[in-house]
Every structure is written in structure tokens, then in C-alpha cells.
Amino acid sequence: MEPHLLGWNANFDEYFRPYKIKGLRAGRVTCKIKDNYLVTFEEKSITARITGRFRHNAQLNKDFPAVGDWVVYEIKNSNPHAFIHAILPRENAYVRKLPISGGRKLNNGVIGGGKTEEQVIASNINTAFIVVGLDNNFEIRRIERFLTLIYNSGIEPVVILNKVDLCINIAEYINQVKEIANKVTVHSVSAEKNVNMDVFFKYLMCGKTVIFLGSSGVGKSTITNFLVGNEIQKIQSISKLTGKGKHTTTNCELISLQTGGIIIDTPGIRELQLWGDVEILEQSFEEIKQLSYYCKFKNCQHRKEQGCAIQKAINDKRLSQSRVNSYKKQLAELQRLDTRRRDFKKKLNKK
Structure with missing residues (x-):
């Protein structure tokens, strides 16, 4: 199979150039089971594992290879599997909040606890x-x-x-x-x-x-x-x-x-925890964001404030209350996530 059929493009070719000079190879991760990765390039597939140095340098879950990643690997004659040295920069990645990590708690229907990390599902x-x-x-x-x-x-x-x-x-x-x-x-x-x-x-x-x-x-x-x-x-x-x-x-x-x-x-999603910045809601709730510009007060909470454009839209049946409630729920979730991410980053920097 030609590289471009697996999604290889000029960007990956440029990223791979310094590794190619060293005699290393590039392949795409097609499956991951625990610590084993199936890497495919051209017409061959090989089982691979990350090197000890790779594991030492990886601090977070997102630093490890995911399905869809292009990785740099090496084959040694004395080993039945390849060794992954690096991940080529991702063009994008579908991520969510790591659902269970280090314990969790349920408080008023909100899942908390555990480590605040992102989980890369695929890239x-x-x-x-x-x-x-x-x-x-x-x-x-x-x-x-x-x-x-x-x-x-x-x-x-x-x-x-x-x-x-x-x-x-x-x-x-x-x-x-x-x-x-x-x-x-x-x-x-x-x-x-x-x-x-x-x-x-x-x-x-x-x-x-x-x-x-x-x-x-x-x-x-x-x-x-x-x-x-x-x-x-x-x-x-x-x-x-x-x-x-x-x-x-x-x-x-x-x-x-x-x-x-x-x-x-992908496996069926049982727990869909958000990951991202608050600003991303401007895309997934575009009409609410646009309406908010017409609210009388910049800090309008869209409840019972005078001159609230969103409440007016609800009363005029141009917007549903359930849609607004969903927006507020996601907003609160991402705000909590932002706080936890800042705290988690501080802990990492202290190590």
C-alpha cells in the first residue's frame, strides 16, 4: 500500500525528514492494545512498543501513541517487535477528558475527582x-x-x-x-x-x-x-x-x-466528558452566543435579568429552554475543567 493511501502527506514527509536521515522508519498506528501497537506502512504491519526513553519522557496520557498517529520506529533483528522512538506532530486529534483516572466522585450529578488529563482517542x-x-x-x-x-x-x-x-x-x-x-x-x-x-x-x-x-x-x-x-x-x-x-x-x-x-x-461511548476551552461553545452553541451580544448587560446570566436577549428568544419560542440549559451545563463543566487544568499544571511544574 502506498503511503498516501494511509493518509501520508507533505507535512508528515517534512516532519519525518530528520528521522529518515538516521535510518528510522515511519508507520501509522492502526490498533493499540495495552502497551502493544500495531504499526502499518506500505504493505506490512508490525507489532511495536515504545522505547524506555520514550516512556521516561512521556509525562501525560496524550504523550503516548494513539490510533491514527504517525510514529517513528526501528526494527532490530534480535527482537520480534519494533521500537517506537517518536510521534510525528498530529494534524488534529479527537480528545475527551480521561474518564477514570485516580478515583472519582459524583457530586450533585457532576463527575469529579481523578486526574485532570485529556485522552486522545484517535488522530x-x-x-x-x-x-x-x-x-x-x-x-x-x-x-x-x-x-x-x-x-x-x-x-x-x-x-x-x-x-x-x-x-x-x-x-x-x-x-x-x-x-x-x-x-x-x-x-x-x-x-x-x-x-x-x-x-x-x-x-x-x-x-x-x-x-x-x-x-x-x-x-x-x-x-x-x-x-x-x-x-x-x-x-x-x-x-x-x-x-x-x-x-x-x-x-x-x-x-x-x-x-x-x-x-x-471506536467502542461505544458510555461516559462523554468534555475537554476544551470555554470559547469552543461559540461553535457548538453559535445562536446563543450571537443572541448574547444583544443582552442589556455584558455579564448577563440569562436568567431573569432585564433586557436579556436569550430569555426574550425563549419567550418568543425562537429558542428552547432545554437548549439554554444544555449550554449552561456545558459552560459550567468547562469552567470547572479550566480551574482543574490550571491546578494540575501547577502541580506538574512543581515536580
Whole structure:
């Protein structure tokens, strides 16, 4: 397989130049299981591990290789695996707050405790598909959280409404998505019945990488199997009790298609903690940000203040209260995160 088919480009070529002079190689991480990485380049794949120096210099979770990374590695004749020396700079990365690290607490419905670090799920991505099932799985607030994370990662979001064959009024769900993200493309498909599945191929052009995100049972693995052309991802039956699919994919994995596109399939998300700066909400809640400019007071909390443009929009039914509540919840979460990140950085600097 030619390097460009795996997403290699001129930027990575430039980053790799000093390593190439030393006789090292470059490959893309296609799978990670504990401390082992599967690295692919050209037509070969090899199991790799990071060097002792790499481990010593890595301070945080984000410093370790992730699926989608281009890494610099070396093969030694006496070892059955390769050794990773470095990660080439990422063009972008889909990240979230590390869900469990060092213990956690639940206070008034807010998850706290543990270490405040970011978790890199995958990197060097062109398009992020938010997959939602239309079999009682649709949740607009969850889509909002995915959008905030994707915007923070600098990736193009696309919403996929899967299992359209089980839905009576698809227009209603499309309108709900458009109300919170008018500029985001929405596609309705059925991987099971092969409805509208050709929409994926305009994103899966040669060397382009897409990632599938969503809860367990929304059909990510079924979509992947359809696009690959065989059942590489195990699909479990729908639970008769809940009407929802069961968790299938257990590891993030990069899959190359014969058409030249690249898929990153991810496990179902059970805990979607935000990571990013407060400013990112200007993208995921653009209409609220625009309305806030017309509030009478700059420090308006959008509750009962006189001259609040957001409350007026709610009263005029141009904006829903649930949308505003979601904005406030994410804002508070990112503000707490900002405080914890500053405290965590201070602790690191003292070491």
C-alpha cells in the first residue's frame, strides 16, 4: 500500500525528514492494545512498543501513541517487535477528558475527582461521524456534547441517523439536529437495509480518514462492515429488553478500505466528558452566543435579568429552554475543567 493511501502527506514527509536521515522508519498506528501497537506502512504491519526513553519522557496520557498517529520506529533483528522512538506532530486529534483516572466522585450529578488529563482517542482525522440510532437511541443533548468535542478537535462533524427503516417520521429528527447545528450535514441511512449508504463514499476518498462516534448499539460496526464489504466487526443481537444494540467494538481500530478511504471505528461511548476551552461553545452553541451580544448587560446570566436577549428568544419560542440549559451545563463543566487544568499544571511544574 502506498503511503498516501494511509493518509501520508507533505507535512508528515517534512516532519519525518530528520528521522529518515538516521535510518528510522515511519508507520501509522492502526490498533493499540495495552502497551502493544500495531504499526502499518506500505504493505506490512508490525507489532511495536515504545522505547524506555520514550516512556521516561512521556509525562501525560496524550504523550503516548494513539490510533491514527504517525510514529517513528526501528526494527532490530534480535527482537520480534519494533521500537517506537517518536510521534510525528498530529494534524488534529479527537480528545475527551480521561474518564477514570485516580478515583472519582459524583457530586450533585457532576463527575469529579481523578486526574485532570485529556485522552486522545484517535488522530489525524478528516471527518467525524456522530452515529445515532433511530430505535429509541436518539438523544439531542448527547449530540450537542459530541459536537463540542469535535469542534474542539478541529474536525469536520457529520451526523448520521442510522436505522431509518425503523423510523416513521425521519424529518422530525433531522429538524431537531438542524435546530442545534444548522451548518452540520445530516444523513439518514440504514446499514442493515442498505438505504442511502452511498453517502459515505464522498467522504472516504483516497487517503482520507473518518471516525465513527456514538453510543453502544447505534450501528457503527454494521456501517463499518458494509463499507469494508465483509463482517470484520462482530455484531451482537439487539436486546429484546431495551430495544438497543449491545456493545461490540472493544478497541479503537484503523481500517483501510479498497476504495482508498480509511475508517476509525471506536467502542461505544458510555461516559462523554468534555475537554476544551470555554470559547469552543461559540461553535457548538453559535445562536446563543450571537443572541448574547444583544443582552442589556455584558455579564448577563440569562436568567431573569432585564433586557436579556436569550430569555426574550425563549419567550418568543425562537429558542428552547432545554437548549439554554444544555449550554449552561456545558459552560459550567468547562469552567470547572479550566480551574482543574490550571491546578494540575501547577502541580506538574512543581515536580
